[in-house]
Amino acid sequence: MDIKSIFRKKSEEDRMHRRHLYYSMVRRSWSIVRGVIIAGICFLILYPTLVKLSVSFMPEQDIYDVTVRYVPKSPTLENYKTVLSAMRYNKAFWNTFKLSTLTSVMQLISCTVIGYGFARFRFKGRGVLFALVILTMIVPPQTLMIPLFLHFRYFDVLGIISAITGQKGINLLESYWPFVLMSLTGMGLKNGLYIYIMRQFFRGMPKELEEAAYVDGAGMLRTFGQIMLPSAVPAMVTVFLFSFVWQWTDTFYSSLFLMRTDVLAKTAANVSNQIMKDLSADIGVDIYLSPAISSMYTNTGSLLVVLPLLILYLFAQKLFVESVERTGIVG
Amino acid sequence: MRGTMMTDKALKVAAAPKKKKRRGLNLNRKRAMMGYLFVLPFIIGLITFFLVPLIQSFIFSINKLEVVEGGYNLLPVGLSNYNRALRVHATYARDLVESVLYMLTNVPLIIIFSFFAANLLNQKFKGRSLARAIFFLPVILTSGVMLVIDSGDLLQSSLGMTQTDGQEGAFRAVELARLLLRSRLSPTFIDYIISAVDRIYEIVSASGVQILVFLAGLQSISPSLFEASNIEGATGWENFWKITFPMVSPLILVNTVYSIIDSLTNSSNVVMGMIRDTAFASNDYGLSSAMAWLYFLAILVIVGIVVKLVSKVVFYYE
Incomplete structure (x- = not known):
């Protein structure tokens, strides 16, 4: 086995490795993007219902209070x-x-x-x-x-x-x-x-x-x-x-x-x-x-x-x- | 007569095949009878609760209906109810056109979004079943009375809950508009995209059933197709356009028709409410029937045109 073929093999391995790395990076970044998209849409779907839920526990003065947005000051049933x-x-x-x-x-x-x-x-x-x-x-x-x-x-x-x-x-x-x-x-x-x-x-x-x-x-x-x-x-x-x-x-x-x-x-x-x-x-x-x-x-x-x-x-x-x-x- | 023909034939044809043929025929006839038996409930319902009322409603629309003791009287008035609906009524024609336009802008977005979402939900990732459960939730959260309550609600718009009137929603769309204007796309297209962003909640919440249909379709594609194309060295992009898309394209037709009907006949639709109120609040049954018939014809025409157009891109595997 001469030096040239060793080098060629090395570079071949290197290329494979780099390619593998590239694909795994693409996959990982896609899974992050996908996670963000899915979480965003889930939030969008749940948000109105969550707001309804939080407002439903507010007494009258909390609804008019500008400082109260999501969490009621004095929750009530x-x-x-x-x-x-x-x-x-x-x-x-x-x-x-x-x-x-x-x-x-x-x-x-x-x-x-x-x-x-x-x-x-x-x-x-x-x-x-x-x-x-x-x-x-x-x-x-x-x-x-x-x-x-x-x-x-x-x-x-x-x-x-x-x-x-x-x-x-x-x-x-x-x-x-x-x-x-x-x-x-x-x-x-x-x-x-x-x-x-x-x-x-x-x-x-x-x-x-x-x-x-x-x-x-x-x-x-x-x-x-x-x-x-x-x-x-x-x-x-x-x-x-x-x-x-x-x-x-x-x-x-x-x-x-x-x-x-x-x-x-x-x-x-x-x-x-x-x-x-x-x-x-x-x-x-x-x-x-x-x-x-x-x-x-x-x-x-x-x-x-x-x-x-x-x-x-x-x-x-x-x-x-x-x-x-x-x-x-x-x- | 028939009997003699049969015996003539019987003389010519050998006994065994004849017997087999007759049995096959009987089985087919028996199966046809069973078929009628199975769909019999539908036939009864179709006649009594659909076709007869449909014709009656047409008759009401060309009459003046007066409620009298123990029934009603009809006075023929020709097409004047239709004339009143289209020309005299203050808002009917405008609302009709508006709901059709609204439908035309929303339906493409719903189809694109639900197809995209179904593809996402079809991939393998952690928490997939939770994500699916939440994506289908709008089927419950925006059905019937919920849609009516949400559509005219003060708190929701003031808190920016649906992102339509809220400040955040507007702010976001402005940023996006600036970005898009730089891209030198046509202004109409940009307007469309921005309005889509503004109505994202409406679109997402109207897509539950469609996602379901697409997802079921994606799952019914045989994995062997993908295996074969992967061996040939196809990329994911090519797989999508050459396999996934054609295989679910019949569902695009199904979903488009469903979305159109859903958008035009849901409980918060203005025209639907108007037809109801005209009948039961102002007791003008003739006018209400005329409005309902015009609306039905409009939907029929739209669905017909769309089916014609969409059928061109549909691919049937078989």
Whole structure:
């Protein structure tokens, strides 16, 4: 081995080493940049909620105090007490809980079944029907608002009810029936999206699974129930969480069909008016809240609306994030 | 008649294949029947809670609806409700155009941001599941009533919470503007970037579902594609444009359509609120229906155009 080749080898090694160093430096600096970006976006997302949280503990004088920005001087729970009673929280919570659970379970069932039908069976008009699923997403619910309202005010199935009772249908408003009926038929809030998610999921599953089940003599219903459903759990978790959360914070359908029933989303939107009314009734003189105070009450109310959802998310988060990985929603 | 044809055929064709063919046909028909059974709930819902109300709403829009004891009366008025919505109503036409313009500026940013975020969240790093959990949080934090409360809120703007009116937000954008002006880009483009920075919170908070969709798409790309291209010596940059981008491009279409609909029909949209109030606060059902139909048609046209345009860049693997 002569000196030249030793040198060449050395420089070769040196180059490799330098290259390695260069790449590891690029990687490290990228991981720093990435960390900064992600931390920044996380902060951006959390910041408004954190401010709401800190303001919700402030007494009135702290809100006007310019020296107080984030940390209240004399933290108080008084705001929460006022807001909880004005929102009629216990009652509204249970109403919302019942409504959201009922609708999201039903939407989950109907959208899973419908999605499977679109994904795995060939029949005439499938394309047209699926296009109509997309159309139900595009049409603003406001377009259907008045007819639906009248539909449930004078509810009737092909004139049968009016033939029996002799009246113009029955009034289903102020009950959960409109929600049940619409959820079971895949027409609830954003159900087009859920049908789409379930269809994409089932389409991505290997056909061999079902074929094997058929060969083993399982019927179509049994194949669906015992083979497909257990593997569809990740997508179903996604759909369930979406529908639960969106029903929980929805004001559109709940104020259309349940005008006199207290649900959290409605009482939170109205909380500062309610506090004003309560105060005026107590004292007997009309009282007006200053904009800052009424805003504080509304924000505290909105925190109380999402609090149960955040707790739910905390528990379901792992399942949800994992489920995303395996949902495979592909267009 | 049919029976005789079948027997004629049966004479010509051997018994075994015929039997097999008939069984196959039956199975197909049976599967089609099962398909109808599975989507039957949707068909029922579609007719009773969608198509009938949609047509009814159109009928209301060309009538004057009067609520009477135990029902309502319709007086035909032709297209005058549409005329009132577009020409007479003080703000309808303007608000409609404004929400469409707002949507057109926001949606590209939402798509770009959510694609970027999904790529970030798809990489391996410490605390990834926490970051993912926080990135999806806006789905909860800005849904339904939350959006309504946040959009017209005093405290939030005075504390600069959403960085739209706050001093910090404005300050930052000014610095950025100075930097960009030096780069000699076109002023319209600079304006767009600056407005994007100002509305960063809106964009981030409207991207939850889209990030989710992109992330699921990224994860469904087969790793063997990347392995093959790495062996060929492709760089990360090339991998991104030659593999990742084409593979998730169908999702760009999905997300664009979703973002458009979400932006135009969310609970804090001005036009949506106006349609509601016209019906239930001023009891003008005919006008409200006409507004709703015009809005629906506008959305339909926009979605149609966008789907046409975006479909050109979409690549379908198969």
